[in-house]
Amino acid sequence: MTGSLVWFRRDLRSYDHAALHHALAARGRVHAVFVFDPALLDPLPRADRRVEFIRHSLAALDAELRAAGGGLIVRHGNPVDEIPTLARELGVTAVHTNTDYEPSAIARDAAVAHALTDAGIGWHSWVDQVIFAPGQVLTGDGRPFTVFTPFRTAWLRRLAAEPARPYPIDLTGRLAAPPAQAAVPSLAELGFETVDGPDGAGTSAARRLLADFLYRIDDYHEARDFPAQPGTSRLSVHLRFGTISVRELVALAADRAAAGSTGAESWLSELVWREFYSQLLAHHPRVATEAFQPGYSRIEWAFGEQADLQFEAWCAGRTGYPLVDAGMRQLNRTGYLHNRLRMVTASFLVKDLGIDWRRGEAYFARQLLDFDLASNNGGWQWTASTGCDAQPYFRIFSPVRQSQRFDPTGAFIRSFVPELAGLDDRSIHAPWLLRTSVLAAAGVRLGQDYPTPLVDHATARQLTLERFASTRTLR
Numbered sequence: 143m144t145g146s147l148v149w150f151r152r153d154l155r156s157y158d159h160a161a162l163h164h165a166l167a168a169r170g171r172v173h174a175v176f177v178f179d180p181a182l183l184d185p186l187p188r189a190d191r192r193v194e195f196i197r198h199s200l201a202a203l204d205a206e207l208r209a210a211g212g213g214l215i216v217r218h219g220n221p222v223d224e225i226p227t228l229a230r231e232l233g234v235t236a237v238h239t240n241t242d243y244e245p246s247a248i249a250r251d252a253a254v255a256h257a258l259t260d261a262g263i264g265w266h267s268w269v270d271q272v273i274f275a276p277g278q279v280l281t282g283d284g285r286p287f288t289v290f291t292p293f294r295t296a297w298l299r300r301l302a303a304e305p306a307r308p309y310p311i312d313l314t315g316r317l318a319a320p321p322a323q324a325a326v327p328s329l330a331e332l333g334f335e336t337v338d339g340p341d342g343a344g345t346s347a348a349r350r351l352l353a354d355f356l357y358r359i360d361d362y363h364e365a366r367d368f369p370a371q372p373g374t375s376r377l378s379v380h381l382r383f384g385t386i387s388v389r390e391l392v393a394l395a396a397d398r399a400a401a402g403s404t405g406a407e408s409w410l411s412e413l414v415w416r417e418f419y420s421q422l423l424a425h426h427p428r429v430a431t432e433a434f435q436p437g438y439s440r441i442e443w444a445f446g447e448q449a450d451l452q453f454e455a456w457c458a459g460r461t462g463y464p465l466v467d468a469g470m471r472q473l474n475r476t477g478y479l480h481n482r483l484r485m486v487t488a489s490f491l492v493k494d495l496g497i498d499w500r501r502g503e504a505y506f507a508r509q510l511l512d513f514d515l516a517s518n519n520g521g522w523q524w525t526a527s528t529g530c531d532a533q534p535y536f537r538i539f540s541p542v543r544q545s546q547r548f549d550p551t552g553a554f555i556r557s558f559v560p561e562l563a564g565l566d567d568r569s570i571h572a573p574w575l576l577r578t579s580v581l582a583a584a585g586v587r588l589g590q591d592y593p594t595p596l597v598d599h600a601t602a603r604q605l606t607l608e609r610f611a612s613t614r615t616l617r
């Protein structure tokens with residue numbers, strides 16, 4: 143037995159890669175594998191952006207490995223069977239992978255590790271998806287943090303002591319050629335349809351986004367909240383699937399921040415939020431299904447036919463609140479949603495419609511290209527005020543004020559709600575307040591071209607305050 147097998151999952155790149163680095167440091171040839179798990183693929187709709195992103199990123203990874211004399215082995219099946227079987231077929235001494243901290247991945251990896259150990263094959267799982275793994279940044283008395291600001295302070299302190307450094311990778315002459323096989327299956331062979339095409343996937347797309355963002359990073363703290371501006375990096379999907387290295391991003395941001403860039407400092411903070419939610423889910427896996435604050439599991443959310451209809455209207459971007467609708471339509475049309483609008487749309491569902499945050503969370507999970515269980519759950523619980531370190535329940539976003547403040551000219555609304563495009567910058571945020579003649583001049587028939595509001599915000603706000611207050615007294 144000789145050599146190693148690297149199992150790629152959320153790390154679809156061949157540079158600065160912990161598992162690949164450590165496999166190359168061992169003796170023997172290095173094999174590479176990706177496993178499509180039918181239990182995850184089969185339930186998905188046939189037009190799924192994520193499968194497409196993964197498929198194109200795998201093709202790019204395969205090309206990078208082939209250029210160095212190797213290539214990717216692609217298997218279909220339950221990884222708990224596939225990985226040990228393949229490791230035995232190849233006769234490797236060890237399997238290397240990068241740790242995935244989601245509860246289902248932890249259970250799956252434990253089963254794989256067990257089967258490998260039984261077969262006398264080593265199992266090595268490395269920290270790569272985050273800078274510091276859950277458990278590496280703890281409070282003074284050794285407990286996980288549940289409040290972000292002290293977590294960030296401790297995290298930054300540790301980063302200063304252990305700066306993020308890339309793992310050097312030299313593939314020359316070290317990769318094993320994959321057994322004769324067709325390359326990565328096409329999307330059609332996987333049984334899926336094209337949605338976006340290959341341009342946005344893989345490490346080259348990530349590099350283009352990063353290069354573009356580095357021109358703008360110094361303004362990030364000012365531009366990041368305005369969805370009509372190119373203020374943020376759009377790198378979330380690449381962090382999700384590892385087509386960019388988080389070490390590289392953190393090192394860049396930390397260097398720029400140290401040189402005095404407020405924008406870079408603020409961006410680094412967002413990367414720390416990602417780590418905060420990752421460790422929170424790992425330490426408290428129950429948050430995947432219930433409120434972090436147990437008392438809020440007793441909230442009586444709206445249900446029944448009217449709630450179902452309102453939920454459908456929210457999903458479709460037909461609530462009658464232009465910024466909420468523009469956000470939901472951006473999500474449906476592109477698979478991406480600007481951070482400010484994730485908060486605005488989530489807040490509207492929970493605090494204006496009184497609908498259980500878990501329904502919205504599940505909808506985002508289906509639609510988001512960058513869907514990440516930890517960040518999505520964290521973002522929803524923060525907005526719903528049910529999470530750790532959440533926004534207090536009595537602070538409720540006004541969908542109109544958010545619109546006036548963060549889309550002041552209505553440019554974002556116009557690009558996703560074209561039926562309101564004829565309204566001027568001041569009127570576009572609340573069309574139901576306009577005179578019929580003003581609406582007619584802009585070509586809008588309220589209730590026909592564009593819906594009247596599902597609820598009155600002031601009334602809905604009051605109901606939400608009562609809903610949360612009564613739950614508090616029950617605790």
Ligand code: FAD
Nearest residue numbers: 374375376377378412415416481484513514517518521522
């Ligand atoms: P940038 O502003 O450029 O930030 C850089 C990176 O930092 C992001 O790519 C992301 O990895 C991380 N980041 C930024 N903000 C946050 C945050 N609040 N929490 C955690 N990480 C953050 N992010 C996801 O990656 N996947 C999700 O499924 C997800 N669901 C969300 C749901 C809700 C209700 C909310 C409020 C936020 C959610 N976020 C999620 C966080 C955030 O909205 C996105 O990461 C961000 O909008 C992605 O755009 P960007 O890459 O341009 O971000």
